[in-house]
Amino acid sequence: MAVRLFHRMAARSAPAVFVCIGPRMQALVEGLFARAQSRRMESPAGAAILLVAGDIPRRAAVALDRIHDQIPPPRETVHWDGCDDPMTELLAAWARLMAGESGEPDRLPDDPPNPWKGHGDHGQGGEGMMGGVPYGRPMAMTGEDPRDGLKLDAYTMRVGPFAPMLPPGLVLELTLQGDLIASARVTEAPFPQPEDANAPRACAARLLRLLGLGPQADRLLRGTAPRSLNAVRALPVGLGAAGTGGDARTRLRGWLEGKPAEGPPPDIPRLLEGREWHEAVVLLNSWPPDTIRQAAEAAR
Amino acid sequence: MTPLVLALPVALLAGAWLGAWLDRLVPVLWGRPAQGPFGPLRDGAALLARPTATTEAPDRLTRWLAPGTYLALAAVGLSVIPMAPGLAPLDSSVGIVVWGACEALTVIAVFLHGWSPNAPFPLIGAYRYVAIGLPVMLPSMFVLIAAALPAESLSLVQVVEAQREVWNVLRQPMGLPLFLLVGLTLTLRGPFDFADGADIAGGTSGQESGPGRALWQLARLTMLTAFSAMAATAFLGGPLGPGLPGPAWLALKTAAVMAVTVGLGHTVARTTPSQMLHPLWVGALPLSFLHLALAGWVAL
Amino acid sequence: MGGAVTLAAVILLGLFAVWSGCRVFVVDSMVRASFSLMLSFFCTGGIALVLHADYLGAATVFMMAVEMMVMAIFMIMFMMNPAGLNPMVMVHQNRLSIAAGAAAFALLAGAVLLSDLPDRPVDPARDTTANLGTELLGPSMLIFETAGVTLLAAMVGAVVLSSHRGRFGDTDAGACPPGLTEGGPPAGRRPEEGGGHGHGGGNG
Secondary structure (H helix, E strand, C coil), X not given: CHHHHHHHHHHCCCCEEEEEECCCCHHHHHHHHHCCCCXXXXXXXXXXXEEEECCCCHHHHHHHHXXXXXXXXXCEEEEECCCCCCHHHHHHHHHHHHCCCCCCCCCCCCCCCCCCCCCCCCXXXXXXXXXXXXXXXXXXXXXXXXXCCCCXXXXXXXXXXXXXXXXXXXXXXXXXXXXEEEEEEEEECCCCCCHHHHCHHHHHHHHHHHCCCHHHHHHHHCCCCCCCCCCCCCCCCCCCCCHHHCCHHHHHHHHHCCCCCCCCCCCXXXXXXXXXXXXXXXXXXXXXXXXXXXXXXXXX | CCHHHHHHHHHHHHHHHHHHHHHHHHHHHHCCCCCCCCHHHHHHHHHHHCCCCCCCCCCHHHHHHHHHHHHHHHHHHXXXXXXXXXXXXXXCCCHHHHHHHHHHHHHHHHHHHHHCCCCHHHHHHHHHHHHHHHHHHHHHHHHHHHHHCCCCCCCHHHHHHCCCCCCHHHHCCCHHHHHHHHHHHHCCCHHHCCCCCHHHCCHHHCCCCHHHHHHHHHHHHHHHHHHHXXXXXXXXXXXXXXXXXXHHHHHHHHHHHHHHHXXXXXXXXXXXXXXXXXXXXHHHXXXXXXXXXXXXXXXX | CHHHHHHHHHHHHHHHHHHHHHHHHHXXXXXXXXXXXXXXXXXXXXXXXXXXXXXXXXXXXXXHHHHHHHXXXXXXXXXXCCCCCCCXXXXXXXXXXXXXXXXXXXXXXXXXXXCCCCCCCCCCCCCHHHHHHHHHHCCCHHHHHHHHHHHHHHHXXXXXXXXXXXXXXXXXXXCCCCECCCCCCECCCCCCCCCCCCXXXXXX
């Protein structure tokens, strides 16, 4: 009885979805989740359903499979081509999962990229305390700091192509010192998106969400001005200043007034170097996706 | 210790439910569809119905210990607060210092929560939260000491007694606004949510699902309850009030502080961490000195 | 009865303090080591609480929480092996450390055993927090206030030095003070070529 009630309650909650956005689908997906019948999760671990929006290009297929496997089982995949409303399918998949059905198996083998074994006194693969490739992972070693001269450990990671805070398709290879970007490289450009993704409202909503104003962003996408005490002032003055286009703050103010952003595409590696992660993400979202795509194509 | 300790779990759970409901009600102001009082319970059931996600080589013990500690800190913090005049579950003669210790340990709980999954974004959230959390704790201490001055005691029972004539919110007008900053930080909300933000894909809880995520969310909400009760006690006279019994007054005032905290979390945008440090060190800290000096002068 | 419970609590807390203290040298990560040390300090705070030194106990927990957090961050920041992937040796100069540890233990244990410990039961109703406050802000006020204000100034100074945004602009933008005349060279002394950090003799 109690168990039945529990499952019924769980099934009436909004589906927890992680979205992989393909070409031409960005604005459609953002509009879908602004209507608030399902929750767009920020990471695969928190989701139960993988929504694949559009045709994912071959170059992102492995990343898609990896995200699929990062959703804790039981999980289901829903494909959406943007024509009809995917809500019925999402709700049906959610109901099945909450009723305890088994869902889909892993697509990739669940092996660590390197075994947790190797050479050395303890099988760690390195010698002494520094250097080497312990357990197949290159040891983080100190590197020159771009900002204040503190030689901190550098760590290289790849973000994208489905990272929810970046334009879909963009893959960056970043060397981080803490949350400071020591160097950045664009390995893949964002997928092409039609004009609706560059609309001032859609761009402003993306920035507002990053500033912690999710419900306000949804309100904006539905067509009403957001109510916030400091949305524009939260962006530091001069961040992402680009000639005539002004800085990120002027671009957000313009978007909120319905004016499209102007200005040349930025040089992404130079833009990101020496920035901390929050600033970098705000910067990348302070230009329309199309401008970022041109910049990424140029930097690749 | 009094039998009132048995009321603590009830108060914490009721407060957590109210906090979660307010979180879903406040966006109604921005045109989201309203959710009934069962919304939080449904979402909680959906979380519990999901499995716990795993990461590669996590610290399994700490992964459970961190949310558990957070929850325990909320419980200990609430336990020193008088529920009726002269009657606290744990009548400590240094209640304010006990609460201060809970605040300081919250920073550690959040740090360990981001550290234990062994993943980059949670770790960035963990470090960033420490950088913001520690400078927020300093004004908090001065504000609490100021609240203790009229009572000439660190016991919260005495702090309440000293507000029979005038509430501290009138005697020390800067206290409650400064303390609200602390509350937003302690509960990872809005402008101070540097641990679990959208720019780092959910941050410290980005790798969590199922019961682990549910426990973390519950701990955040119970901390919101404990903080709101503490603010109501230190500035709004706690259980003092005409007509109604003491616990009812405390519950009403707690709910009011909670609504304000949740509302602020949804309206104030988050700025970048480096920009945030500036107002904290240059604004909030000197303001809290001034506040303490003024409170001392008034108390004399 | 009350005495036996107190004694048992003190012994248990003491044993846990020793155990978590030992963990500091066994675990292979700076974070685990720092927070093991913190647990050990918490036990001493707990002993103070059991002995009715409420303020000292709570303040120990409170101070140690912040201190160990800062220590963990700095240790990771300046470690050559931050992830603990290579097995770390947490002890150095073993012989010297063992000798120093044994000597310190013998000295302290000897002091405890040989000295004539006071046996003056305090009235449980006595407000020890108020006594402590009177002591700190009475006879010891000068020391206490000097130390407190110095520490605060050091803290603010450290933050100012490490701040990205300086008085004359961002640190990475080659911040320099404005000129004394309009458009003139920057005021104040200028660092030598290649940065002025610690090379000495830069200001002729």
